[in-house]
Amino acid sequence: MLAELVEEALKSGRRVRFRASGASMRPAIRGGDLITVAPVPIEDLAVGDIVLSRVGPKLTAHRIVAIERLPSSGGGPPSPRFLLRGDAAAVDDLPLPAERVIGRVVAVERKPCVLASRIIHGSRRERIERWVSILRRRIPTLFRKVP
Secondary structure, rough: HHHHHHHHHHHOOOOOEEOOOOOOOOOOOOOOOOEEEEEOHHHHHHOEEEEEEEOOOOOEEEEEEEEEOOOOOOOOOOOEEEEEEEOOOOOOOEEEEEEEEEEEEEEEOOOOOEEEEHHOOOHHHHHHHHHHHHHHHHHHHHHOOOO
């Protein structure tokens, strides 16, 4: 039921926010994090984006690892097909037609902070570099002596 409500809200142009479950997107998204998903035109999607898609009866948020352009049978513009993968997964999901992608994850909220979209987007190397940068700033504060 939640999947249908989320999908309907996104199709009508509204953002949705809900609690994620599962561990396939660790460390970017953990079970219990609040994620915000916004509607997005298919042509605006890029490799590195985390998208919400319908896979059978449920919704899944995974990262785009490749976009294939397939020639259309009617001679029109090529229709994209997406290869997705959870950050914690070793293999790609099955190719997904564009009509199954229903939104892009734009924010992840985890107590005590909000992870902006700049942290959850980008290549694997860029994401690792951002996490290392954040850790370098935070580690010294963990070991500060409290008077």
